[in-house]
Amino acid sequence: MLRIFGRLSSLNTQKVMFCVYELGLEHELVAAGREFGVVDTPDYRALNPNGLVPTLVEDGFALWESNAIIRYLCAQHSRGDLWPEDARERALADSWMDWQQTQLQRALHPELHSLSSDPGRFTPERIEAARMRCETLMDMLDSRLGQVPFVSGARFGMADCAMAPPVHRWMNLAVERGTYRAVEDWFGRVSQRPAARKTLPAGARHGS
């Protein structure tokens, strides 16, 4: 059985759990990180020396880095569906997953994440700069989703599992936001999926 160490308030754990539910995999979610601790124990560090969540353990094989976990699970269980067989379609999924991780998630953290967990930690100028950066990135994603119904093209796939949690986080922040019709349309469809309902916190509850 799969074991996933993480907490559902973590974006990276949400991404992996969205994928696990999409694939219908039998699993156990072991609470770890933040208030749950665990991540600093020698046993956890032996699985994941980087000390973050999530970590996947499958028959003795330990994997960390959320997007690497998503790629692995989809390649194992959903070739030709969530994991595109076509190299170019897969490359576009990969590209947007990398963008989600290196651009979007970095724009959300730490300034915007702090709004609910530690308000006052950053100056209004820092918060505003991060908010503007997110608007620019949402504009990019909006252009993409104006051309194709899902992140990597015509079908729902692994890139949508990775993208939905940070977009959900952004949409629930107490900040001003522009209108992104294609993103909102996409999110409306993706968030109706049973796996999304099990993974994304309802309403405006944020962790970070």
Next chain:
Amino acid sequence: MLKLWGRLNSINVMKVVLALDEIGLPYERTDAGLQFGVNNTPEYRAMNPNGLVPTIDDDGFVLWESNAIVRYLCAVHAAGRFWPEDPRVRADADRWMDWQGTTLNPIMVPSFAGLVRTPPEKRDAAAIEASRTKTDAAVGLLDARLEGREYIAGGAFSMADIALAPIMHRWLNMPCERTPRPQVERWYASIMARPACAKNLTRPIT
């Protein structure tokens, strides 16, 4: 012929150059980014709305994000060689590639930019030292990973070594103090003995 946009002192562009040379694919490279500009033109933004380098155009297929490009080139041209066919070995390679992008590079940027791209009188010594300390510790994870393994994903050279070579070349050549990391140094020597690295990772870091 495959087209590549990007300047050679970008570690992300260098990943793609190494992938292309390791595979042996001919390509045409155009300097872009920083002093070369290009990446802010409407033509470039139409290809890559994110506006960073590198970008490739492979017979009409445009792709950006350096690790996605490395995965794509290796999957199409070097499956079973640099792109591991075994899902767990491939996941191992993927994980260290992602770690390079999500962890190692962000923590190294302040010390690299401070020590190499900022005149001495404008440097933020505290930010440089904080970045250097964190990077030095993170490289320790890679050192532990390489204990008992010839390459990052195991016994064979893979896309993960391609993606990590430029940043490790940068780190090992930065003018700063580093904890000795015997496994990383042994790995770096073996990577540098390969023709693609020997040819491309030659210039001083800038």
